[in-house]
Amino acid sequence: MTISSEEAQPTAVPYGTPDAPRIAVRGEAHLEFDPETARIGVTVLARGKDRRAALDDLTRRNTTVLDLLKTYGEAVERLETGAFSITPELKEKGRGERIQAYHGRVHITADLTDFTALGELTTRLADLDLTRVDGPWWSLRPDSPAHRKARQKAVKEAVQRAREYAEALGTTLAALVELADIGAEAPQPLHPNAPGGLMRSVQAKGADAAPLDLEPQRQRVHAQVNARFTMHPPRL
Template sequence: MAYSSSAPTRAEAVAKLSSQVAAIEPLLKRDGVSVDSRRLAVHADWQKQKQVGCRAEQNYQLSVTDPEVLAELAGALIAAEPARLDGPTWSLSDDTEPRKAAQRAAVADARARAVGYADALGRELGGLLRISDAEVGGALPRSGYGGAEAAVAAPAGIRSGQDVKRLNLEPQDVTVTTRCVTNWKLAD
């Protein structure tokens, strides 16, 4: 999520931004919420090669481990009028076993394909020469469920997360994907 403020000067833009995020910062210290990253950007705004002001942006990446906290927190964050709010994106808190299962399946698939190619050449598949990971894609923001229940109070005068609860931000299935590159020797 990101919050953004503009003003004639950088200092004024930062002051406005500081005021805007002051309402949400206490919410980020609640049980079940952790701030994975917080990034500030301050820059000039330009229009037709002329500076027309300055902008300050605060970007956050959060992990939320409680479904009740997620709905209430999202409601409070939206009420504070973010410039952008993306998510949730679901991940496993521990993907060790699913990743191992995906790796076994990827190796079995690679071997089956290699056997098919060897057979197409009228040859037998020999030993494995090399195996490496292949890139699957970029990392996604993570969220997950688990942990104790926690209540998040919206800042004074801000409506609760009831509207957000109707969006059904329930956990989704998580697919663990691995890809491998193998090189095989053909049997003599």
């Protein structure tokens, strides 16, 4: 009788055996870190009685905003122009589709790494005509060392918890059987971070407005792992 190599392999026992008891634990880490970037959104508006006037005003104001952002050099890590629109406004009364005005809008996002310049920049932007500033949204970079620290702490927590269970039985761990992120087999959809605050446009009169005093929002990093170990048979 011939036995194939697959049939010769021992069947995995999910709950261990008396000779190799198995421990399953979860390791968690909840840490806080200072943010690494701050994102602001700038919406530039324009309104004119004809399409060309609205477009010219929007182009001029958009250029003013971009030029101001670029004066901050390396403090602005990323600068992007998003949605742009020119929309006609119809008269509410009267027959036919008669246009009363045109509304222009362009949205810009900027990521900053120098938080000392953030308050001054947001104030100067909000002081521009028909300009709205939203944010800042504080965050960590995807490759931030903070994520690694949280994962490592979660693993250490799992090992420590398993050791404590083994010690309670008067024995020690023998080997690591499995280590997995929570949800590794069924990944969950990512949810965007909640905004770190909202600033609405301010129309300052007279002297230049004082820079806003913005306190960075601490970022919470969470990591979870499942771990399974075998331990030396305890004497019960």
